[in-house]
Amino acid sequence: MELQTAVEQLKTLQAKMHAYYHAMELIFYDSVTAAPPETDVGRGHTMGILSEERHKLFANEQVGELLAYLASHKGELDKQTAREIEELQRDHAMLSRVPVEEYVAYTRLLNEADNKWLKAKNASDFAIFQPCLEKIVAFSRKLAGYYAPEKKPYDALLDQYERGATMESLDQFFSQLKAELIPLLERIEAAPQIDNSLLQRPSPIERQKQLTQYLMDIMSLDRRYAAVGETEHPFTVEFNKYDVRITTHYYEDNLFSSLFSVIHEGGHALYELNTADELMYTCLGEGASSAIHESQSRFYENIIARSEPFLRFLLPKLCELFPENYANVDAENLYRAVVSVRPSLTRIEADEITYPLHILVRYELEKRLIGGSLSVADLPGEWNRLYQEYLGVEVPDDRRGVLQDVHWAGGSFGYFPTYALGSAYGAQFLAAMQRDIDVWGATAKGDLQPVTAWLKEKIHRHGRMQLPADLIVHATGEPFDPRYYIEYLKEKYAAVYQL
Amino acid sequence: MELQTAVEQLKTLQAKMHAYYHAMELIFYDSVTAAPPETDVGRGHTMGILSEERHKLFANEQVGELLAYLASHKGELDKQTAREIEELQRDHAMLSRVPVEEYVAYTRLLNEADNKWLKAKNASDFAIFQPCLEKIVAFSRKLAGYYAPEKKPYDALLDQYERGATMESLDQFFSQLKAELIPLLERIEAAPQIDNSLLQRPSPIERQKQLTQYLMDIMSLDRRYAAVGETEHPFTVEFNKYDVRITTHYYEDNLFSSLFSVIHEGGHALYELNTADELMYTCLGEGASSAIHESQSRFYENIIARSEPFLRFLLPKLCELFPENYANVDAENLYRAVVSVRPSLTRIEADEITYPLHILVRYELEKRLIGGSLSVADLPGEWNRLYQEYLGVEVPDDRRGVLQDVHWAGGSFGYFPTYALGSAYGAQFLAAMQRDIDVWGATAKGDLQPVTAWLKEKIHRHGRMQLPADLIVHATGEPFDPRYYIEYLKEKYAAVYQL
Numbered sequence: 001m002e003l004q005t006a007v008e009q010l011k012t013l014q015a016k017m018h019a020y021y022h023a024m025e026l027i028f029y030d031s032v033t034a035a036p037p038e039t040d041v042g043r044g045h046t047m048g049i050l051s052e053e054r055h056k057l058f059a060n061e062q063v064g065e066l067l068a069y070l071a072s073h074k075g076e077l078d079k080q081t082a083r084e085i086e087e088l089q090r091d092h093a094m095l096s097r098v099p100v101e102e103y104v105a106y107t108r109l110l111n112e113a114d115n116k117w118l119k120a121k122n123a124s125d126f127a128i129f130q131p132c133l134e135k136i137v138a139f140s141r142k143l144a145g146y147y148a149p150e151k152k153p154y155d156a157l158l159d160q161y162e163r164g165a166t167m168e169s170l171d172q173f174f175s176q177l178k179a180e181l182i183p184l185l186e187r188i189e190a191a192p193q194i195d196n197s198l199l200q201r202p203s204p205i206e207r208q209k210q211l212t213q214y215l216m217d218i219m220s221l222d223r224r225y226a227a228v229g230e231t232e233h234p235f236t237v238e239f240n241k242y243d244v245r246i247t248t249h250y251y252e253d254n255l256f257s258s259l260f261s262v263i264h265e266g267g268h269a270l271y272e273l274n275t276a277d278e279l280m281y282t283c284l285g286e287g288a289s290s291a292i293h294e295s296q297s298r299f300y301e302n303i304i305a306r307s308e309p310f311l312r313f314l315l316p317k318l319c320e321l322f323p324e325n326y327a328n329v330d331a332e333n334l335y336r337a338v339v340s341v342r343p344s345l346t347r348i349e350a351d352e353i354t355y356p357l358h359i360l361v362r363y364e365l366e367k368r369l370i371g372g373s374l375s376v377a378d379l380p381g382e383w384n385r386l387y388q389e390y391l392g393v394e395v396p397d398d399r400r401g402v403l404q405d406v407h408w409a410g411g412s413f414g415y416f417p418t419y420a421l422g423s424a425y426g427a428q429f430l431a432a433m434q435r436d437i438d439v440w441g442a443t444a445k446g447d448l449q450p451v452t453a454w455l456k457e458k459i460h461r462h463g464r465m466q467l468p469a470d471l472i473v474h475a476t477g478e479p480f481d482p483r484y485y486i487e488y489l490k491e492k493y494a495a496v497y498q499l
Numbered sequence: 500m501e502l503q504t505a506v507e508q509l510k511t512l513q514a515k516m517h518a519y520y521h522a523m524e525l526i527f528y529d530s531v532t533a534a535p536p537e538t539d540v541g542r543g544h545t546m547g548i549l550s551e552e553r554h555k556l557f558a559n560e561q562v563g564e565l566l567a568y569l570a571s572h573k574g575e576l577d578k579q580t581a582r583e584i585e586e587l588q589r590d591h592a593m594l595s596r597v598p599v600e601e602y603v604a605y606t607r608l609l610n611e612a613d614n615k616w617l618k619a620k621n622a623s624d625f626a627i628f629q630p631c632l633e634k635i636v637a638f639s640r641k642l643a644g645y646y647a648p649e650k651k652p653y654d655a656l657l658d659q660y661e662r663g664a665t666m667e668s669l670d671q672f673f674s675q676l677k678a679e680l681i682p683l684l685e686r687i688e689a690a691p692q693i694d695n696s697l698l699q700r701p702s703p704i705e706r707q708k709q710l711t712q713y714l715m716d717i718m719s720l721d722r723r724y725a726a727v728g729e730t731e732h733p734f735t736v737e738f739n740k741y742d743v744r745i746t747t748h749y750y751e752d753n754l755f756s757s758l759f760s761v762i763h764e765g766g767h768a769l770y771e772l773n774t775a776d777e778l779m780y781t782c783l784g785e786g787a788s789s790a791i792h793e794s795q796s797r798f799y800e801n802i803i804a805r806s807e808p809f810l811r812f813l814l815p816k817l818c819e820l821f822p823e824n825y826a827n828v829d830a831e832n833l834y835r836a837v838v839s840v841r842p843s844l845t846r847i848e849a850d851e852i853t854y855p856l857h858i859l860v861r862y863e864l865e866k867r868l869i870g871g872s873l874s875v876a877d878l879p880g881e882w883n884r885l886y887q888e889y890l891g892v893e894v895p896d897d898r899r900g901v902l903q904d905v906h907w908a909g910g911s912f913g914y915f916p917t918y919a920l921g922s923a924y925g926a927q928f929l930a931a932m933q934r935d936i937d938v939w940g941a942t943a944k945g946d947l948q949p950v951t952a953w954l955k956e957k958i959h960r961h962g963r964m965q966l967p968a969d970l971i972v973h974a975t976g977e978p979f980d981p982r983y984y985i986e987y988l989k990e991k992y993a994a995v996y997q998l
Contacts, residue, residue, distance in 0.1 A: 015544070015548060016548055016552070018544075018545070019544065019545040019548035019549055019552075022526075022541070022545040023522035023523075023525075023526065023545065023549060024522075026522075026525055026526060026529055027521075027522065027525060029529075029533075030525055030528075030529065033533065034528075034532065034533065034726060034728060034744070035726065035742065036722060036723055036724050036725055036726040036742065036743075036744075037722075037723055038723035038724060038741070039723075039724060039738075039741060039742040041741060042521070042738055042739035042741050042742045042779075043738075043742070045514070045517075045518065045739070045780065046517070046518040046521040046522065046738070048518075049514060049515055049518035050518055050522060053515070053518075053552070223535060223536075224535055224536055224537035224538075225535050225537060225538060226535055227533060227534065227535040229533060239538075239541055239542075239545070240541035240544070242537070242538060242540060242541050243534065243535065243538040243541045243542070244535075245533070245535075280541075281544065
């Protein structure tokens, strides 16, 4: 084979894979934005076929040979192509071990599960979802065995979302968090509590939508390529770097739910929009990992938007849009209300201190589910017990408990820890960023361009060119260190609660 | 080959074709409902690849052999499978003659054209669209040559949308219409004119949306499988018979635009929703032809909804939703306003009498464009001249003139005549239906079930099991006869205008 021809075949293969990805992601996006409620059968039919076609296209011997040939000529290839081969060889090895009929059955199962989960959640009845979740857990364990037979199943799954993450590294990470955050939470709870009732003042949804547009402007989300929709659970999807969709959910009595979700998803969207053009239609044209992705969304949401300078900047806009709510509120009050700590039932509404504890619950549960020491039937009870233990809250029903998140219905076991990792990465990025630019000076003016430019240069533009651990060293000058996160939280909340 | 195996291969092939269809139609649907404005490049990339994969899957020798083998065993097959083979052999013969690279280039061109057309329309500047349209015309002529080299190009294209339609048959059809409708229009214009200003009363869009839901209820559009969206130009798309989307467009000062578009698209949707289950995922699981499809949408829109009994039934609902507008309007006035005839610039807003003349203009122009006797550069001038000649209206700009419809940007040369044919089919269906059921008695009560049941039994459930001409005979007991249409129009409008 001629090297140039082989490289062309490699690019064509990736472009095709990308087209299937686009189609399948859009089918998912449509299912939660525009599709009528009982359309999952036809969607499952199509998803099954497209995933099978995609699997066949990639997980075959010729592709294996092509990749092996190219890998043996790595020295003659440009850096990007060499890196593509690295990633593709890994995926190829994993996927080739999954029989196509199982891969397709799994795709169909997940399509069905999404619908079942929503029904169960609406009815607040875990039993509706339980049989489906049992199948997903069994399938996930099986897939883990195909992906990395030498690893423990949950380690194999973790590696899907954060390369290099293991139960060992995460146990250590979470035990550090637990050791610091549970005492911190106790001290906060012992301190005088902050009245945050101003957050619940009724805010007309039409005005909230105007605020969304304003926030997207502040974040410089280019509306030629980025749009916002509405879904039950906010998320971001990119079909390519020039076609990114974020979603949010509006609640009349919870303006800040939508406000922070827009900024969070906007952070994901900026990452995709800022990926280098030359990575488009390749396997590198997306975020480096789930945790790095979450580090970006949570950076904008928590570090930037939940800061005193940003809220001081935003307040006049809030007064303009909701004059009856904020006329008598000053920036200090708004900031204290926004960052006030309240152990609660719901992950996505949680404050920065309790958030990692919500994740800890999920991490421990899915580790045991996939490890086989917890049955799906016992999951709700264990969920409720851990919420009591770590957060001190009683779970009144499955809807606000074990059914609150879609992730497990999507087969995403191993994803949750990336939220906590991402938060921790973000704090380390902040420390490095502050050495280069005046983060708070710019933020106080509502100018997020310097922050975004820094993140673009250090992280966004590289896509998946580097592994997460390397990217962190490249961006911050040192390996990942959770101390930055712990210090960030302690310092911020000690000041707020005058501890 | 074993017959049973071959049949299974045939079903699998169709299911795969359907999955690609679903993905590509959804990409189109998304592009006009939710996509950010400048996302056509990435979409074109994906559409190009998917259409290529779909082409390769179908237009190859093995499929040709499979079909030939099955065709030679037709006597041993059930009726549905035999009919599938008939349709697929025809498509296979046509598509196999189109080189895959041209097919893909055409898909990409159409994706680009949609965007260009919208820009040109918004700027009211045909020049923006002209180069693109020139390419589409050239491509369409080329495709016509591949499809049916023995036919004149426009005949080959007409046959795509209405099997058996030719310039000869359509020239005859339209000359009959012209001979009857232009004098009828003159008599109407000479009669005392109807004041229809009540149609323009401002109607809050939120209330219009409530009316949409009400109309969908009246039509028994099952919301588990049918949803409504908003687009510039209303349309219907089905991903399968259990996933149908209609769209509409709301104008504050034109309630009836949205009202009739919902009923029109609802008619298309009912056709799809009522197709027999066993035709799902096969090439027969859609409407028999474009004209038959239009016959259904226009039946509900014009024959049912633009009738005195229906409007009398609807008036209380209009009074409830828009009390300030209809408190002093009686049903007779509403009916006369709704059916009032006004030569105008815009096809989709046209009354029943001038509508076929709008189609006639398009038919004559596209016949000449594809025939080669009209250049794209001369199209706007000819458009304006014919509007003056047939409708007596002066076209002030391209936006309201030659750029008003998306069809040519979609490469749909030969589609427009199906609107007029569909209207004519509908009148013949009405005559047959009235022999079986009390159409107006039920309509007066807002009960459209008997009408829909009749259409489902005679037309909807059959999908593409029969050719349009056969379906008409089957449904009405006689071949298509445009006299029903002409009589329907003459009778209805003679009564309204007391001619």
